Amino acid sequence: MYQEFFQLKMLPFSLTPNPNFFCQLKGHQEAFTTLQFCIHSGEGFIKIIGEVGSGKTLLCRKLLDSLDDTYVTAYIPNPDLTPVELRKAFARELGLDPVRWQDQHELLTAIYQHLITLHASGKKVVLLIDEAQALSDDSLETVRLLTNLETESTKLLQVVLFGQPELNKRLHDPSFRQLKQRITFSYILPLMSREDLDFYLHHRLSVAGYTQGNLFTKKARNLMYKASEGIPRIVNILSHKALLAAYGKGDKLIDHKLMRLAVQDTEIANIPNKQNMLVLGLGISMIVLILMLVIYLIGSIA
Numbered sequence: 001m002y003q004e005f006f007q008l009k010m011l012p013f014s015l016t017p018n019p020n021f022f023c024q025l026k027g028h029q030e031a032f033t034t035l036q037f038c039i040h041s042g043e044g045f046i047k048i049i050g051e052v053g054s055g056k057t058l059l060c061r062k063l064l065d066s067l068d069d070t071y072v073t074a075y076i077p078n079p080d081l082t083p084v085e086l087r088k089a090f091a092r093e094l095g096l097d098p099v100r101w102q103d104q105h106e107l108l109t110a111i112y113q114h115l116i117t118l119h120a121s122g123k124k125v126v127l128l129i130d131e132a133q134a135l136s137d138d139s140l141e142t143v144r145l146l147t148n149l150e151t152e153s154t155k156l157l158q159v160v161l162f163g164q165p166e167l168n169k170r171l172h173d174p175s176f177r178q179l180k181q182r183i184t185f186s187y188i189l190p191l192m193s194r195e196d197l198d199f200y201l202h203h204r205l206s207v208a209g210y211t212q213g214n215l216f217t218k219k220a221r222n223l224m225y226k227a228s229e230g231i232p233r234i235v236n237i238l239s240h241k242a243l244l245a246a247y248g249k250g251d252k253l254i255d256h257k258l259m260r261l262a263v264q265d266t267e268i269a270n271i272p273n274k275q276n277m278l279v280l281g282l283g284i285s286m287i288v289l290i291l292m293l294v295i296y297l298i299g300s301i302a
Contacts, residue, residue, distance in 0.1 A: 002247035006215070012208035013236040013243070017058040019065040023203045027190035028055060035063050038185045039071070039126060039158060044147055045182040046160045047132075049168055050189030053233025056162040059189070060130050063160070067126070072118055074127045080134045083142040087111070090127060090146070094118075112149050115156040125157050132163035133170070140170075144179040191230035197221060200235065212252070216242070219256035227259075227269040234269055238262045 003011060012021075022028070031048060038046045050056045057077075064073055074093030081089060088098040091111055101107035118125055127146070129135070135143065149156045161167065171180045192200060198221060205215060216224070220242070228234035241262035242254045251258065263269045 002243050005247045006210060006243065006252075007212070008205075009209035010207075011240070012204045012210065013239040015233065015236055017061045019058070019062045021204055021207055022058055022062040023200050025192060025196045025200060027192075027196075028059060031059055031187050031189050032062060032066075034185060034187050035059075035160065036066065039063075039067070039124075039160075042124070042155065042158065043184045044155045044158055045184055046158070047167070047183050047186040048160065048162045048189060049165055049186070050162075051191065051231065052164060053231045054189050054191060055232045056189060057130055058232075060128055060160075060162050064128065070122065070124055072123050072125045074125065075130070076128070077130045078134070079129050079131060079139065080136075081139060082136070083138050086135075086139050086142050087146075093127075094125070111146075112156075115149055116151070119151065119154065119156055126160065127157060128160045128162070130162045132161035133167040137170075137175070140176065140179060144182060147182060192225075192232065192235070193230065194222075194225050197225050197228075197230070197235065200232065201239065204236075204239075216254045216259070217256065220254050220259040223256050223259045223263065227263040227266070227271065229270050234266070237266055238269060241265055 002008075022032075035046065035048070048056060048059065050059075060075070064075060067073060072094065074090055076086070076089050076093070079086065084104060087104065087107055091098040091107060094111065094114055096110060096114060098107055101110055115125055127143075129143070143159060143161075147155070147157055147159055170176065171183075201216060201221070216239075224235060224238050224242075228238060238259065239262075242258050245258045245261045246252070246254050249258070263271055
């Protein structure tokens with residue numbers, strides 16, 4: 001809707017984890033470098049922890065995008081699976097048809113043989129599990145047992161878990177001590193600093209094709225940072241809504257008033273001065289309704 005108005009090649013703040021938008025913030029770049037080092041070094045078990053909306057999935061997609069043909073990757077984005085379903089999902093990612101093996105022991109044997117074949121051909125296999133905090137206790141144990149698949153000298157499978165802080169809390173339980181001992185590298189993904197926010201906005205707008213300088217005023221960015229608390233997903237949501245509001249009003253610059261509209265319209269945003277926000281008048285939702293009505297009326301007249 002506002003893409004042409006701001007002369008953009010694509011939407012800059014889409015929530016879709018597009019690797020092209022990966023921003024080299026200090027924390028994110030450190031995490032990415034750590035992942036690359038660990039995988040290239042053959043480390044068996046790696047864990048990345050981050051708050052909701054901190055950019056874990058984008059980091060995972062960036063890693064997938066960066067690995068060359070030497071690596072065979074298995075990506076499981078929704079691990080709310082039973083142990084049986086998890087093994088089947090892993091088999092499918094490897095190109096196997098789990099329907100051929102009704103017995104789970106036979107399926108595991110088939111996976112093992114396939115991993116040996118891949119290893120013999122010079123391939124390395126990496127299993128990436130997003131939202132790993134959703135794994136059941138039994139499925140977490142299944143992941144640990146999968147890492148037992150090895151030759152006399154080499155691990156046949158590397159595992160990377162991306163999860164929320166709840167995963168760390170669970171792993172502190174003594175019942176998971178064997179799994180915890182397998183994790184050779186762990187990294188906690190930090191939220192953005194105020195300086196990071198400026199770099200982040202500039203990067204995403206540049207990738208989207210924006211060339212007109214600062215789109216957000218300093219006051220708008222300050223408010224955005226307070227409202228988002230440095231969480232990239234909330235930054236994206238607020239930015240998108242502010243752009244929509246600016247488009248609706250015909251403004252080429254987003255000031256703190258437009259940003260307040262975006263914050264007011266976003267339930268998950270932290271509202272610094274809630275009482276003041278409630279008297280701003282039209283919210284983003286009302287602007288959208290008006291835009292839709294105008295578009296409808298123009299279409300009717302045409």
